Amino acid sequence: MATLVLLQRDLRQFDNPALYNAVRRRKPIIVVHVMEKRLGSTSKWWLCKSLRLFRQQLEEWSIPLLHLDDSANFSDMIDYLNDHIEIEQIYSNGLDFELPDNFVEIHESFLANLIFIPEDMTKEFKIFTPFWKSIRKNCSPVKPLPNPDWCKKNHVNIEFDEYNELPMMMADDRWNQMESYWEIGEKAAQKRLELFVKTKLSDYDHGRDFFHKDGTSKLSPHLRFGEISVRQIYEKLNNKSNERFCSELGWREFAYHVYRNHGDMAKIPLNPKYCDFWPEYNDDHLNAWRNGQTGYPVIDAAMRDLSTTGWMHNRLRMLVASFLVKNLLIPWQIGEEWFYDHLVDADPAVNPFSWQWVAGCGTDSVPYFRIFNPMLQGEKFDPQGIYVRKWLPEFADFPMKRNIHQDIIKQPNLRPENYPQPIIDFKSSRERTLSTYKAIVAAKVIQLKKPRLP
Template sequence: MTATALVWLRNDLRVTDNPALHAALRHGRARAIHIEESVSRLRPRGEASRWWLHHSLNRLADELAQLGVALETVAGETEVELFKAIGQHGAGSVYWNRRYGPVEREIDAGIKARLKREGIETESFAANVLVEPFQMATGAGKPYSVYTPFWNTLRKRDIERPLPRPRHGEAIRPRQVDIGYREPDWGRKIGGHWEIGEAAAHERLERFLEQLVTDYPEGRDIPAKAATSGLSPHLAFGEISPRQVWHAALAVAQHEPAKASAIDKFLSELGWRDFNYNQLYHREDIASVPMVEKYAHLKWRHADAALKAWQRGQTGIPIIDAGMRELWETGVMHNRVRMLTASLLAKNLLIDWRKGEQWFWDTLVDADPANNPGNWQWVAGSGLDASPYFRIFNPVTQGERFDPGGDYVRRWVPEVAALPDKLVHQPWEAGGVANYPEPIVDLKLSRERALEAFKAL
């Protein structure tokens, strides 16, 4: 009898362009497993991610069942649970797609070594970045620390074409999978804004390339506009692969040359994702360790009341509060506003960026182990190729520039909706607004304080 092949799924919850799944299916009989890993050194998922994962796994279980593959989900210590499944199903081979965090790589390497010792066939694959971090190096053979040369190299690489949807045996009856997640009330609220799963990811990509991409280079900075792809959570969970996005976009650029420039800008943002994964691979834990060593000595303020006001969208600065409320309602925040909220916390408030990064980790449906801390460190100044320390976004002037009519602010901060456009981003100039707080920080004085703190390094 042919031994079962086991595919271990992590952040690759799709059937198309999934090389580990393809490898398992070549054996004829395959099963899939997802482990909610309980390892002390592994960062636990945030609540928003757990919500998405629960629904994504159930979508995937349906897709796998069409291929005759059953999906099981378990929770516990990684190696224990994986080898338990190997024994239960008589698996003679195990396959997975690679991940790039330092702890994850250590876990995977230990498991692979044990599998080989026990005579179980195993192989891992590239599936979740455009080019693997260990395949990108400067002319001196070192990891890139600046994005522009990284991108100039990446864009010239021959990105591997995605694998097609596999064909396999008779479909089986799908079953609901359970990761022990019980959906809270706010989970149902977020659910009203999203379609989850592989099919939804491809529909979103197709709509973006057909209808929205032309406006992307300028429109992506306007928070009231629907000009971005909305693919970030689908990429974070691997419901679509970056190389699927890459080749779909290039195909549109080839057939519709008028879109080529906008698509190049879009692909450069996909390249930024790879750049963050390079940092994740080559550095210490970037969610906790500044990538520029001197920033470890910055004297942060302890300001719990200010932190809570920031988390709840009650800072008294409308565009900041709009972003934080959008996050709580939808599980995402517009990218331009993410920069503004991060800058206010880490620079104006001088609160440790790691506290903001953790809040985003808990509340974002697109929380990603590379992008989340990589982008926070970029804003805080401690990341590679980061925003310089003296770049402190002014949320008022940024709001007036990118939300000139106040459409975004009025949607999420109804307390200021009646103000005229020239005051909607600075209601204190109107003498204040009922039921809306005064600013928790003086933007000018806090900017000067931040500059002094950063100069002191």
């Protein structure tokens, strides 16, 4: 008789409730990773590496890690496993698919991805601050579990010849390059947390906004795949001096709070006024945005950074998203999809939530008239153009004393020859957007053209 542990976004041994409870049963354990339904290619790259490392960790406990590529084949897999050893109990930490009816009785699901238990929050909140205040006042954060007490009885001495293959990525230079930016897995996540606490946390409130400074934790992909427990981070850092950092974890909780009631958030605006809004858009503009060729240095640097590293600083995410939606008037869903495919931390709740926040159609969103100015933002948060120079080789000889963000717009002769002209005029695109949004906000029912979505 064996315990089956199904994992999706919880590739860790420490504070993993499904694994912990399985170990306590003192029966042989089989772990199966089930492929998520929505996974971008860059996150898949991360997952492939993470699964291999996790398999090595589980081998130390003689627990086999199998992989199911499509949750639709769940029953076939159980038949196969039952031919080798009877599956008595199934544990998971929440799945993105429903188990077939005949397994519901033996399945127990724990929640592992959030600090607070969502069921403890009976009211639906639309604004972040009251949500965060209320949940902290009225609910208790879940404490991380102790290390499970591993015992030799839990061994499974069976060689599985099916479901043994872990997913693979096609060879691509992109992945080789990405490799140099990241250390993957549970051990790396713990190391990153330690380093952040030692070297960056004390300056986080100020440093987090400067995109050339590397002042944030970069824990997001580890949290995305559950290589580290958010409860462990919260328990360690939740005190008065780390309010700002904890409130960022709070935004993550809030995104999941909203996602619980709006699973279709990646496609459907939370504010129905925006449902049928988007006009036709320009494909050349979209391609320029994707490839970092808009002629606006900070936007282009950020988009090239994303393609190379799979990550982007939070302020830059806001800037490039605002530029796409509010200057190029391209539907936010298209940007969401691009991010989802290119981010190592592409998160099914946080990514669509954040895109809706920028587009102004979400909950507790940026007001429609707030349109980020890439020149001013660049000047403020990358004053010497260090970040831009890092990602745009076209600016290698640009004089250090010049303001890279403003000067090339105000004095076109300073623009490097091999760097594109701006694809739009910032001021007039801003005005066009403001009048379009004003009409939406004023209208009772919007009936413009449907968006052309991918």
